Amino acid sequence: MKFRPTKKISTFYPPQRTLMGPGPSDIHPRVLSALSRPTIGYLDPVFVAMMDELKAMLRYAFQTANEVTFPVSGPGSVGMEICFVNMVNPGDKVIVCRNGVFGGRMIENVERCQGVPVVVDDAWGEPVDPNKVEDAIKKNPDAKILAFVHAETSTGVLSDAKTLCEIAHRYGLMTIVDTVTSLGGVPVKVDEWGIDACYSASQKCLSCTPGLSPVTFSDRVVEMVKKREEKVHSWFLDLSLLLTYWGNTTRTYHHTAPTNSLYALHEALLMLQEEGLERAWARHRRNHLALKAGLETFGLEFLVKPEYRLPQMNAVKVLPGVDEAEVRRRLLHDYNLELGAGLGDLKGKIWRFGIMGYSCKMENVMLCLCALETVFADMGVKVEFGAAEAAAYHAYAENPLPMRPSDAARVAVA
Numbered sequence: 001m002k003f004r005p006t007k008k009i010s011t012f013y014p015p016q017r018t019l020m021g022p023g024p025s026d027i028h029p030r031v032l033s034a035l036s037r038p039t040i041g042y043l044d045p046v047f048v049a050m051m052d053e054l055k056a057m058l059r060y061a062f063q064t065a066n067e068v069t070f071p072v073s074g075p076g077s078v079g080m081e082i083c084f085v086n087m088v089n090p091g092d093k094v095i096v097c098r099n100g101v102f103g104g105r106m107i108e109n110v111e112r113c114q115g116v117p118v119v120v121d122d123a124w125g126e127p128v129d130p131n132k133v134e135d136a137i138k139k140n141p142d143a144k145i146l147a148f149v150h151a152e153t154s155t156g157v158l159s160d161a162k163t164l165c166e167i168a169h170r171y172g173l174m175t176i177v178d179t180v181t182s183l184g185g186v187p188v189k190v191d192e193w194g195i196d197a198c199y200s201a202s203q204k205c206l207s208c209t210p211g212l213s214p215v216t217f218s219d220r221v222v223e224m225v226k227k228r229e230e231k232v233h234s235w236f237l238d239l240s241l242l243l244t245y246w247g248n249t250t251r252t253y254h255h256t257a258p259t260n261s262l263y264a265l266h267e268a269l270l271m272l273q274e275e276g277l278e279r280a281w282a283r284h285r286r287n288h289l290a291l292k293a294g295l296e297t298f299g300l301e302f303l304v305k306p307e308y309r310l311p312q313m314n315a316v317k318v319l320p321g322v323d324e325a326e327v328r329r330r331l332l333h334d335y336n337l338e339l340g341a342g343l344g345d346l347k348g349k350i351w352r353f354g355i356m357g358y359s360c361k362m363e364n365v366m367l368c369l370c371a372l373e374t375v376f377a378d379m380g381v382k383v384e385f386g387a388a389e390a391a392a393y394h395a396y397a398e399n400p401l402p403m404r405p406s407d408a409a410r411v412a413v414a
């Protein structure tokens with residue numbers, strides 16, 4: 001048999017979609033163009049200077065002074081893994097909260113590190129219950145770490161990270177917090193809340209290309225990892241080795257950094273810094289209120305109680321008698337619009353409307369409402385044309401965005 005080039009393959013041109021699922025989110029042209037800049041060596045002095053800026057901007061995004069704050073080469077799942085593989089020794093007890101898909105993955109991580117998970121379960125659609133966590137810690141005084149997901153993307157729930165970290169510290173536990181979907185969309189305050197290890201991902205509210213995972217570790221974690229008796233059970237993710245490249249004292253080869261992806265992350269973080277974190281959080285909230293107002297005109301109900309809802313990830317129950325997958329298929333086919341489906345037990349029961357980062361804007365919200373209107377109408381659902389857009393319009397009018405500091409200064413001068 002001869003191996004010949006496969007015929008009929010031509011250049012891949014993906015369609016231009018509007019991404020309103022659980023990530024990746026839409027990417028600003030500034031970030032996409034950063035990707036195509038010249039590739040340079042990962043030890044080039046110009047690149048090394050860019051790395052320092054990248055770390056500084058990540059500290060701002062995480063609201064931390066942690067020296068060890070950098071993007072790991074790999075998706076959010078690798079960010080999760082680097083925390084567990086460095087911090088969990090065989091036999092260590094870890095309290096893990098599970099109220100959706102990603103808490104379940106944390107349990108897997110503990111087991112694969114030969115740790116002993118103590119699982120605190122809450123229903124999907126509910127936040128992590130701090131009382132249950134405190135009880136579990138009291139029953140397991142030898143537990144070393146508390147791990148939980150701040151923003152459960154599978155259900156659209158926000159848990160109270162501040163309170164959970166406070167409880168952990170009262171009993172002397174370290175914390176691992178998943179902020180993959182929260183970072184850039186809702187407040188994440190690593191230092192104020194006393195988070196020890198925190199990971200996120202590039203493709204959700206940071207609106208960068210997938211494949212990078214920003215992480216930050218307190219000095220306490222770094223000291224603990226240095227004192228480990230057993231070597232970390234992963235060469236690639238051994239924090240001490242990674243710091244020979246990303247640390248402050250040396251820049252030596254560890255692995256070939258994904259240089260162009262890092263340019264893109266630099267640009268995405270620069271855009272976040274220009275907008276300002278508070279303003280980015282306000283933008284997510286504002287677009288959420290408008291989307292919610294519109295969705296409710298269709299009779300759609302949210303899975304999550306208002307006080308625990310994530311603005312950037314809206315889980316709503318499928319209308320009775322409507323084919324869930326067919327709605328998404330038509331939205332993609334007719335409008336190039338991607339929505340998220342339910343996972344696990346919620347499969348077929350919810351739609352997930354993501355408005356993360358650059359996807360979080362009025363034009364997407366309005367497009368989505370209009371698209372749903374026509375798709376629902378085509379599928380025999382009774383709709384009142386224009387009602388959703390009107391409701392969203394009023395929500396926007398009632399919730400103006402705070403001005404950028406630069407705009408406010410301009411107005412004051414005028």
Ligand SMILES: *Cc1c(COP(=O)(O)O)cnc(C)c1O
Nearest residue numbers: 075076077102151153180181201
């Ligand atoms: C998306 C996500 C992850 C995993 O990130 P990947 O980049 O897909 O590996 C982990 N945790 C949460 C909460 C997520 O939403």
